[in-house]
Amino acid sequence: MMRIWGWYESFLLANAPQVTAVESSLRSITYILPGRFKDAEVTGEAIYTAVNLLGMYHDSVLFRIVYGRRRAAEGVVGDVRESILAGDVPRLSRHARYAHFWRTHSPSYRAAAVWLMIIENTQLLAEMLARRRLGRKCAWDVVLAIEIVKACLRITLVRATRLRPALTVPLPQREIDPALLERRIMPSNTKEALTWRGSRTGMVHRSLNALLPAKGPAKDQYEYLLAHTLTEQDVVSPPQLVRVLPGSVGQLGEGLWIARPLVYVLALRRWGSRSATPFALSLFLELLARSIRKRAYSSSRDAGPASPLSSVTLLLSVLGIENSFLEWLASLVSSNTRAKPISSVESDEWAARGRGLWWYFLRGPVWYRWTRPKIACFARRTEHRALIGMVGAIARDYLPLVDDYYYYSAS
Template sequence: MARRAWQAYERLLLANASQITALESSLRSITYVLPGRFKDAELAGEAIYAGVHLLGMYHDSVLFKIVYSRRAKQAHALVQQARDELSGDLPKLSLHARYTNFWHSSSRRYGTAAVLLMIIEASQLFVEMVARRKLRERAWDVVVSIELLKALLRFALVQASQRRPVVQPPLPQREIDPALLEHSSASPTYTWHGERSGVTHTSINALVPLPNAACGVARTEEPDIYEYLLSHTLTDQDVAPPAQLVRKLQGTVGRVAEAVYILRPLVYVLALRKWGKRDAKPFVLSLVLELLAASLRRRSFYLPRESAEKMPVPPMSSVSLMLSMLGIENSFLDWLAGSLSRSDPRRALAKPISAVEGDEWAARDRSFWWYLLRGPVWYNYTRPKLESLVRRTEGKRLIGVLASIGGDYLPLVDEYYYYTAA
């Protein structure tokens, strides 16, 4: 009975994928303006947001299974039929999706930990709001429990991925336009079927935009062949084994760096429970731990100096080469150009080897901006600035409305931890 109900829901999702996606986006947008509108509006808004987020996770898993999953052939007939009706020329899978789907499909431990971690992250603010109302001061115990469970799940992800750092989000995200899954007999066919190979290919007509039914005017732009071919070009990262898109933690230093990064939120929450949000000690402790984790992560990729000295000599700098080609022999200019271009050869190994690594490191570096909303920096600098902005823009048409919505969040940032948790 339950299986039939899920299949009926998946049938509804496949038939109305774009409308359901638009509804998800609308509900999320509504939750942003609910705080301050009525009593417990923030609780109602966060309940809606958490529910939509969890439902969106399920929708993403269904859509990914239809389009990309290797196990689609074992899926039930509804999913297999939708995959067969989809164009044979699938959009190129992103590197993040390739990496996370590889571990999700090859390790049950990774898949379980990733799903649980995303469920907790989607509902943690709602749980904290309920705990603040029911448990008062003991709500910090709930927050500590959540952070402890998240830390354990992240350590499980590290072990399941053979000692690789945690990548956020740990599961593939929606990367295909859901409208492609809505099938209609009135829709024109943009594929052709090879008689001998039996393979379905995308027709060149698929590159031409569809007629604008709303205006009744057909668009006749020429298909952009160059953009189409460029989007289907494979790079060395596209053909690399998924597991090699993220390097293993390098030695003891790398493992310590990841452990410090994973444990930092738990240590911060424990410090907040002991000293309070206005005290500088939790703020400084958290910032020092995060800086330490970033520094150790970069240093873990450095070769020992004796090994670096055996590396090939770097080529002549472009400035020195240009001076040589022009016949200009000036020892000072050559020394200056060499000094500006010379760098420690070990630093080249500290650069990300793929977009997956690069995006994760960039996201971790951006998380330092959250410290503007924490501790004494928030109460003594950021909050007064925002309050002043709200007062100055009060009564103005558009910017005043936006500023007032932002002003409704100021007391929420004061009260709830997860509004500023990275």
């Protein structure tokens, strides 16, 4: 079995751009399948789920080869590793650094993150199959069980990261251009060798020739080096990219955010999707968790690692001017810095949770009384027009799916 997986990984690395293109094409096709034939939505969701699960495995393979610290002993993996090092490997993002750190240092985090991603990629298909095989009532039981498991997994993520917020995407994503895998390393005995091997460790490193552009004016080289300048967030320890939840108040806010989908499903089972009670209850918990989080960080004395230098501080320090007074004026203009994210990982997570509010336009009375009629009206008015009529037809085919299935509008 291991031999088969090894062969498949070699095939993936040798054909990464083509595999990525096939994945993207299959995902695009599944968007237009609903309404085309009987059970088209189930078929499309099954294909979408399979592609996403396979993509998760591909992401882990590419991440391990491109950013792994240990070179493979033999085979195509080693050749590809050297080939990548000879090229311009993109810098690991801060989100990937943070997620990879906890994945490698905490077995419970790794297990919870993997299972959470698997469940989120299969939950809609599970609801569809339960609705068709077990009926509407049992389908709600399946949805409730899924939300209970997801809440437990998110709590595990919080505990595994020592009481830090659970990220919406807890695993590193694919960040490398697959075209890099098609490059070939230059022979080591050439004058312009792009790699060199350490005599003690045996690891392959990029030479200076690989770091600078081979051609072009000095201005291009300066811009290239400037783009690769490290910032404070790039060198800080990965756990410090996300702050610990400040006290019991911060933990309460995170707990409300984790429990919100579970409470919403319970309310839907009790009052139905057309009732305003589940909608109002879920929105109230969402806004309450957001407010508690801001208040907890604002009142916390532990603001985490120092914030990056402001533009005023950086400019005046370069000029050699004392800037205490001007920095004080800048601090008066700015809002409470403790309530602001300390890194792009935090800011991206808060932004993702903020974008979740848009899903309320597909829920409850807002969906049935405002959003749905407008989409149906748009589909009717454009059904006889070219191109835009196709968009309206696809939107019309999704209306009954949003009506019937919970996970089409779940954040």
